[in-house]
Amino acid sequence: MNRNLQWHIFCRVIDNFGDIGVCWRLARQLTNEHNIQVTLWVDDLISFHALWPSVDHRLTSQTCAGVLIKRWQKPFAETVVGQVVVEAFGCELPTNYLQAMVRAKPIWINLEYLSAEEWVKDYHLNQSPVRGMRKTFFFPGFEADTGGLLWDQALIQLSQTSNDSDTKVRIVAELGITHCASTDLLASLFSYENTALPELLEALSQHNKPVTLFVPEGRMAAGVAHWLGRQLLAGEQVRKGQLTLNGLAFMDQSRYDQLLAICDLNFVRGEESFVRTQMLAKPFVWHIYPQQEEVHILKLEAFLELYLADAPEAVKHAILAASRAWNQPQLTSKNSWHLLLEQLPAIALHARRWQAKQMANGDLASNIVHFCSNQV
Numbered sequence: 001m002n003r004n005l006q007w008h009i010f011c012r013v014i015d016n017f018g019d020i021g022v023c024w025r026l027a028r029q030l031t032n033e034h035n036i037q038v039t040l041w042v043d044d045l046i047s048f049h050a051l052w053p054s055v056d057h058r059l060t061s062q063t064c065a066g067v068l069i070k071r072w073q074k075p076f077a078e079t080v081v082g083q084v085v086v087e088a089f090g091c092e093l094p095t096n097y098l099q100a101m102v103r104a105k106p107i108w109i110n111l112e113y114l115s116a117e118e119w120v121k122d123y124h125l126n127q128s129p130v131r132g133m134r135k136t137f138f139f140p141g142f143e144a145d146t147g148g149l150l151w152d153q154a155l156i157q158l159s160q161t162s163n164d165s166d167t168k169v170r171i172v173a174e175l176g177i178t179h180c181a182s183t184d185l186l187a188s189l190f191s192y193e194n195t196a197l198p199e200l201l202e203a204l205s206q207h208n209k210p211v212t213l214f215v216p217e218g219r220m221a222a223g224v225a226h227w228l229g230r231q232l233l234a235g236e237q238v239r240k241g242q243l244t245l246n247g248l249a250f251m252d253q254s255r256y257d258q259l260l261a262i263c264d265l266n267f268v269r270g271e272e273s274f275v276r277t278q279m280l281a282k283p284f285v286w287h288i289y290p291q292q293e294e295v296h297i298l299k300l301e302a303f304l305e306l307y308l309a310d311a312p313e314a315v316k317h318a319i320l321a322a323s324r325a326w327n328q329p330q331l332t333s334k335n336s337w338h339l340l341l342e343q344l345p346a347i348a349l350h351a352r353r354w355q356a357k358q359m360a361n362g363d364l365a366s367n368i369v370h371f372c373s374n375q376v
């Protein structure tokens, strides 16, 4: 592919960090691994700043990590159209940009949300005609005939080195964590508000070995405070039974990768952290983004079916019970968390096999690049 191509990615932040999280990873990977010149248009630089602090939310244009970042504001200034335009999650491109595209005829990709549902394979790479152009729908996914998952070489390297105890100690120090024995069971907690949280914390506090739970600032804070009877601030450690809760400030994406990599169990959510822990080959429990009419439960079940297809029975049983307990607390069986903790070593082996399976599908950025190189 012609490396001088200019790619433009458009990102509208709906809520949370997932939209910008995905777009920022993609932009950086296209720059670093494919040497492409990327301009990222984003409508909310404050959320962006949270996961990449060197982004200055006051600027309309700036370069970070080799990516040109532009504030997407109204009215949208006239600009030269990229040869490849990525519209993330159907964010609807600015009208005057779209008009310019009609003349320039770029490769136009709509990057979709991740889902394990069966229909994704039929819709991946479908095209729809718009104003004499073709818009291609690119679906990330877990199977060979989808766009694959967003993972990069550095992440895989991290997954190969982070189990080594010296590396673990170094990363713990880099994260600024002072009270943590490397023999503890390490876990991280990133989820939405969740009524199953007290049961989980209770089970961790009664585990048969010490547990350190890292809690980055966020939407779990109130639930944690309620269980503890006090707020957990960033930088603080609070112990209850076998469980030490370790409050962390929200960190940049690379640091968060490191945190996921050193933990034995990650509670993740949405799309991006969910993919990171999988591609780090780490056991996890997923809090899926809640949708109306329980649509998300179908998506959760579709994922679990794929993820557990080749898993040993005991692993299957433990993960199903924990996932349901976390996402449908009304179905919680008291034993779910103990079962999960008991099966962690076997789950870790399964996670490694799943990582290899996903790697065989190629990574999303390379798959998009490959698709585009066949279009020019």
Ligand SMILES: Cc1cn([C@H]2C[C@H](O)[C@@H](COP(=O)(O)OP(=O)(O)O[C@H]3O[C@@H](C)[C@H](O)[C@@H](O)[C@H]3O)O2)c(=O)[nH]c1=O
Pocket (backbone or CB within 6 Å): 014, 015, 016, 017, 018, 019, 020, 021, 022, 050, 051, 113, 190, 216, 249, 250, 251, 252, 253, 254, 256, 269, 270, 271, 272, 273, 274, 289
């Ligand atoms: C906890 C933590 C997360 N992160 C990053 C990791 C991810 O890139 C990002 C979180 O994104 P997610 O895991 O996807 O969870 P999310 O809930 O923030 O995002 C969600 O937003 C909705 C609008 C989408 O519809 C969902 O599909 C989902 O993407 O934040 C940090 O950079 N530092 C941190 O300390």
